[in-house]
Amino acid sequence: MSFKLDTESWEDISQKKVLVTGADGMLGNNIVRELVSRGCRVSCFIEKSHDGHTLRELPVEVVRGDICQPGDLEPLFRKNDYVIHTAGVTAMWPARSAVAWNINYRAVQLLVKLSKAHQIIRFIHIGTATSFGHGPMHDPGNEQRPYSNHVFRLDYQDTKFRAQEYLLKEYRENNFPVIILNPTFMIGKYDNGNSSNKMILYIFKGKVPGFSPEEKTTYT
Secondary structure (H helix, E strand, O other): OOOOOOOOOOOOOOOOEEEEEOOOOHHHHHHHHHHHHOOOEEEEEEEOOOOOHHHOOOOOEEEEEOOOOHHHHHHHHHOOOEEEEOOOOOOOOOOOOHHHHHHHHHHHHHHHHHHHHOOOOEEEEEOOHHHOOOOOOOOOOOOOOOOOHHHHOOHHHHHHHHHHHHHHHHHHHHOOOEEEEOOOOOOOOOOOOOOOHHHHHHHHOOOOOOOOOOOOOOOO
16 A cells, blocks of 8 residues: 655645544644644544534534444545544543444544545544553653553553554554654643543532542651
8 A cells, every 4th residue: 555645844734635533622623723724624523412612613624423434434535635533532431431442443443444545645643641651750651661551451541552553553564654642631722521621620629529548648
């Protein structure tokens, strides 16, 4: 499989045709706004049940659908050259979730298949920093450390790691044009109500449904 080479400078990205999945989420919305400000033609893919209110003021195409259904996605792949994939399930509960496997892993496989079929120039995947080993403050984790969060048995973390491994394998074996970004905890503007901001607000309002174990503290 060969791909078109992106030889243009991204300093001038006007008129580039970009598909953004999960575009009404906090990260996706901020990405969409940056693309629009630079003159890109943006297609936004969001869940069927979402009203997309964070996108209403923007000059973009909004398409609702199921990210696991090829028929909902293929028309967008036909008319775009770049894909920025921000959609995903971030819920930690329930710990075991078929939905997380469908959206965080199997949907990525589908997106790669469609990207190959339609000669996507660049596929940018938003992963998570939990996909590589962590460390203490004096020796923090980095991308070279092996995945260690499997001990928590959380499908959110396991599915994101599996998706990353799949994408890296596609890059190594098939030269798939992927860039993987692994952010940590994110807060910011244009939140649709389902992002990390929600946790901050719960803490602020004293509504966090949990507590840490009691520990004895000795002061000297």
